[in-house]
Every structure is written in structure tokens, then in C-alpha cells.
Amino acid sequence: MCGVFLMQNNKYYNEKNELNIGLSCNIEKNIAVINDIFSDCNDIVKKEFIIERNNGNFKIFIVYIDGLTDNEMVEETIVKPITIEWHDSNIDDIWRQIYYKEAQTVDISETESFDKSVLSILKGDTAMYVDGYDKAMVISTKKLPLRAIGNQDSETTLRGPRDNFNEGLRQSTALIRRRIRDPKLKVYQGIIGQRSKTDYAIMYLEDIVDINLVNKIKERLDRYDTDAIFDSGMAEHLLEDNKFRLFPSFQSTTRPDKVASGIVEGRVAIVFDNSPEVIVAPATLNMMMQASDDYYNGWLVGTFARCLRYMAAFFSIALPGFYIAATVFHDEIIPEKLLYAIASARSMVTFSTIVEILIMELFFELLREAGIRLPGPLGNTIGIVGGLIVGQAAVDAGIVSTIVVIVVALTAISSFSIPNEVFASVFRLFKFVIIASSAMFGLYGFFISLLCIGVYMSGLESFGVPFLSPIVNNESFKDFVIRAPIKTLFLRPFWVNRKEKIRLRKREK
């Protein structure tokens, strides 16, 4: 039997998983290292070429990864010109000749680090090693397997652009750059994750942003050595100051217009490769409740929508708890006719109100979870089957009352009108805390849990900006629940660079 023995090959790496050897002038040594590093990697394409010139022969070595690289481009821009088109020329300095004359591409760079050349290969670029030189050329030949920029499906609006980010870093930065055509828009790129080597880009407007904010973000990104970052969500939690923080300290979105608007407001966007969600900091409650079309529609419509959303946020957290407190402890506050209606609806129900609410809420959470995991059409079916058929059957069977179905349905609808899903999820969890305290102490418990949540939220900060701004720091309320006419929004938010406060001014004729 022909056995294949796998060997662990750690001799080239330090504890940070970086190559600890340098490039050699002797190409054979470089080839040996590459062969060693990429042993058992069958997706690696590597080839040695002998370049014939009038005054002698030279050896080069080309490496790339199949699937991540545009093979055709490698052939057209590197292999063909070097080996065929410049066949009869003379050479003094082969490196300069290839770099400046023969390679038919603009996106070519050189590196003296073995680690960087290997990293470039892993990213989809092509590395070229030339005999006699202790450096490598890196030719950008990426052709990553990416989905196209599609329509919005998670943050839909009636008015406004429909494009969304996909998993490609460059596509995402391009979508932002397309909206802010200003050279002051800076894109600082880095790598996070020892194994995943995930690229990230920090984007900000140089003159508007408070530079301390950018430094703080860079410092936090460098704070940890982690194996892998597969999505911005993972990085977000690493960047948070308090590990037990419940509310997000970043606004995450798939909408390029939201990110661009955030950057123009002096915020910092972080784009991660392989993640369609871009995170923006600092984040406040207000941002979690905003939708893009608030600004695209008239101020009155935008204001009305925001009022509705804030009301919905309150319902989503408080309605079931209030129902329990009112019906179980303080039925005197319920109007008489409604009280009769509730009593009659509950007459055939086996369980207490608290159990009823808990059953329905858990049932709804199950439905939600099942709906997300199942593919589109099947997910919709689950909603119909669960919501209508099982709900009706539960009422008929005397498990829950119709009023409870209404309360839970209203709570669910309300929770879906919060634009930020991460934020809405935390609110959904708090709902259970309020249910528990209301079940024990009635309205006293209901209010005390709201008070606790209020106190908790009032102390939260996102990179030095209070989460409940402008409520807790007395800043402008023009763009809070009321969305003032755009003509009156003269100033940028308070966290921007102090010299760049004004965003709207009238042109003098």
C-alpha cells in the first residue's frame, strides 16, 4: 500500500505565525522554501522559467493559487511578454528590465519580505522570484470568487439606492469611494487574524474626523492576536471595551449610502474582507433607529417614521410585561369593557397569563429562528403555518387567549420595525427581563426594570460618545426623534474635528 505521510512543517514560522526567514539571492533556496511551505497544497500553481536573452539566460519562478487568480492575466501580462515578446533583447539588470519594461501591468510591486510575498500569493496575487535577487515581485492578479453586488434584502427602503456590500473588501471600499469623491477620504489597510489574515480597511475623512478616534480604533485592532476573523461581527466584539456590553458599540450595515453618510458625519468605517457588513463608529441609539429614507423623504414624513420607530421600540420591549402587570396585578387601570373582553377571552384558557405570554413569546422566537434558517420560500411558509394555523389552533385548544396572541403579534411587528437587527435582538432579550419582573412585582417591577435599562443605557459609550446622545449630553436634538429639514442641519455632530463643524452654508452670490 502506498501510504501518504503528512509532516508538520513549522520550522519557518514564529509564534505569531509569520515566516521568520528572508528571501535569498539564490533562487534555488527560495524555490525550496516555497515547495516546503506549500507542500500538500494541491491548489498551488508554480513554475520555473528559463528566460533566454541575447547576452545570457536567467531563471525565474512564478507562484499563484488556482481559483483565486486570473490565470489568463498571468499568461498575458507576465509569462508571454517575458518569455516570448522580449526574447531577443539584451539585458543588463534583469530585475529593472522586467519590472519597468516587460511586465504588462500597472499593479506590480516589489517586496523584500518572504512573509509578504507568501501572503500576497494567499490573497490571490502572483509572486515572481528572480535568480540573483533577494526580493520578489508581486503582481496583482486576483480573481476572487465573489457574488455580485445585489439588491438590498436586509435594510430595504422605498426610496434611495438599492446596492449593498458584498464580501469583497475592494468592492466595498469602491462603493464608498464612489459616493465620496474626495482625496481626503483615507483608506488605511491592515491585516487581522494569524490564520485567516483577513484584510480590513479603516475609512475616514481626514479633515472631519477626530483623529483620536482613528488612533483608538487602530490601537484596538492591534490589541489582540487571534486565529481568525470571518466577519465584522467577530471583530466588533474584539474591539469593544467591555466584554459584557449588551448593546453594540458599532453600527453595522450593508448599505453603502449609510456608511458614506456616517463618514461624512465624522465617523470611522471599518470594512472587513469576507464580510458584507461594514461597521461604523461611534454608534448611538439614534443611529440604530435611523433608516436611510428618513433623509430621502420630506422632514415631516421622516419625523413621523422615526416617531413610529421609537414607539415600536418601546412596544417591542414593554408590551408583554405591561400586559402581565396590568391584568394580573392592577386590573383597576384597565377600562371596564376591555377588562370584560379579556376575562371572556381567558375564560377557556388553562394556563395563567404569565405562562400564556411565555408560551407565545417562546413560540414566536422559535418561528423566527426557524424562518431564518430555512431557505426563502420555505421560511415564508413557516411564518404562515406557525403564525396563522398553529396560533389559531392554540387559541381553539385553550392554550392561549386571543388577546395574548394580539399582544405577542404586536410586539413582534414592533420589534421588526427597528432598523438595526443587532440592536433589536438585545431589545428582544430585555423583553424577557421585563416580563419576569412584571410577573413578580406588577407595575412596580415593570417600571423598575425599565429604570434599570435606562440607567444601564445612560452609562454606555461608544468610543467616548455617549450611547444615549443627545439625551444625556445635551447636544442638538435636530436630528433625533424629530428629523429637522435638511436646510436647518447646519452643523455636523459634536464628535467631529472642532474646526470642521459646519456642514451646510449658503453660497454667497
Added chain:
Amino acid sequence: MEDKVLSRQQTLKMCLMENLSIGFFIIPYVCVQLGGKAHTSALIAGMFVMCAYIFIMFIYSKLFDGNYLYDMKSCLTWKAKPLFIIYAIRYYLKAALIISAFCLIVRQYGLKDINIWWIIALFLFVCLYGSSRSLKKRGQMHEALFWWMFVPLILAAVGAINIIDWNMLSNEIRFTPINNGLKAGIYLLFTMSGLELLLFGLGRQEDNSLNNIIKIVIWVLFAVSLIYLYAFGIMGAGWINDLGNGNLLTQSSYFPARLIRGYDLFSLMFLMAGAFSIASAFIYYAKEMIKKLFRNEETMTNIKLNSISLVILAVIIFLFVYYGISSLSKQIISIIIYADLAFGLLIPIIVWGVKKYVK
């Protein structure tokens, strides 16, 4: 010296909430319990005495431009330690009084079937949580909770205007000896001794100019007037007739519950923000005092301080609720009140004098 961490708005709202809520909970009680038949005269005399007290506190806060606690510790060195203990006890007593009164009211109006100790335990834990926040976060917290409490206050004040019986009030004033009114008025000072907390807050605000301090004085006076409107409303409506039972009295004199008929439970719950605000403020400063007792303040972590506070408050609240504050003789209560006022007024002057002398 610690950083200045509060904005002017935050200081203003902290001052207002802390003082409004203590006024809410204690003015009607003290007025009737200690003023007796002279309660209306006490309110009037108390108003003047209180204005003087507010003025003195603002002068003090101007004298202590930095951190009052820091000055106290650095000027008095070891002599500050007994003072810190006395201050801590005063603040724990006041916090316990507020918590007990509020929980008794909650039980009386909304949760008759639930054991009072459960209600107290829950509120106590919430207050301890509130007191664990830094001064900066407390400032933010007060801004967030301010309108939650202030709106019902204004609503109830509007309600009070309708029910004041001016004839009854004027009769009470005419037939009360002036001395009794003045004496009871001084008792009322006790209710506003929460103003003392300004010494700590104002020193830490960003802009400590005289203009700002004057603005804050005007706002606090406005708030005191609102509370007075309430108190007159109750007196005028003649609801406070039973001068016997202290606890019952506190509850029955809890005016918003009577003023906004049909919404009593809601208004009661809104006032929770006020009770929480002042109780957590007192606990916060009591904990600061305990912290200052130690050479290395960092050793007193929040967990340790919360545990100490929990034990002390639990004991005091138990004594208040189980034995009832009314079981104390009027004479003892008078001594406590006078001693408390003397401490609040004299110690800052002494610290200021020593600070000047040391410089």
C-alpha cells in the same frame, strides 16, 4: 485633583433631581409630623430658611472650586477620618429613609399582597446599582431620567393649584404662634439638606463660573416652588388630619397619588426615578466617604463598597420599617435634625478655613 467631568446641564439636572425628590418625599412628612398644627406656617417659614440655606450652599460650592472630599482629606489629614464616618452615617440614614418611605408607599398603593421586604430588596439593589456608577455616568443618568420625573411633577403642581383652599390656609396661619411655625420651618431645612451634595457636584463641573451657579440657583428655587405648590395643595385640601401614625401619614400625604386621580399608580411609578436618584446619590457619597477612610483608596473596590453599603442600609431600613420612625420621640428627632444641619453648615466652613490656613 480629579478631572472636571460634568457639564453644566448635567450638574443642573443632578442638583434638581436630587433636591426635588428629597423634597417630594420628606417635606409633607416633616411638615406635618414635626410641625403639627403649625404645618402651614412651617411651610412659609421653611421657604425663607430654605432660600437662605440654598444661598449658603452655593457660596460654599464656590469656595470649594475643586473636590470637596479631596480638600477635606488633604487639609484635615487624620482628623478627617471621624468626619468621613459621620458623613457616611448621615448619608446612609437619609438614603435608608428615602428607600423605606418610597417602598411603603408603593406597597400601600399598588402591591398590598407582596411582602414589603421583597419590594425593599429590589429597590435597594437598584439604588446600589445606580450608586456604583462614576460621577460622569451619574451625570448622564440624571440627564436621561430628568424628564421622566419632572413632567409628572409639573402635572401634579398644575393639579394642586385647583384644589388649594386659600381660606383654610390663611386661617391656619393666623391662629398659629409664630415661634411654632419658625421652629417647624427649621425642621424643613432637613428636607433640603440634599443640597449639600452640590458641594461635590459643582466642584466637578466643567464651567464653574458665577453665572452658571446663579442659573442653577434660579432653577433650584423654581423647583422648590413647585414642591411648595404641592405641599400647599395638600394642606389646602385638608387631607392631612391624622397626625398620629407617621408611616400612614407619609403615605397619605403622598400628594400626586391623590392629585392625579385615576393615574395615581402611574405617577407613583414615575416618581420612582426621583426616589432612585436621591437614594443612589446619598449612597454614592456615603461610599466615597468610606473610600476616603483608607490610605489606598483603590483597595476599596466597588464590590466591597456595595457589600458594606448593603449591610448598613439593610440594618437601618429594617429598623425604620419594622419599628417605624414614628416610634422615636420628637425630642430625639429634633436632636438628629439639628445635629445634621450643624454638620452640613459648619464642617465645610471649618474645612475651608483650614484649607486657607494651610495655604
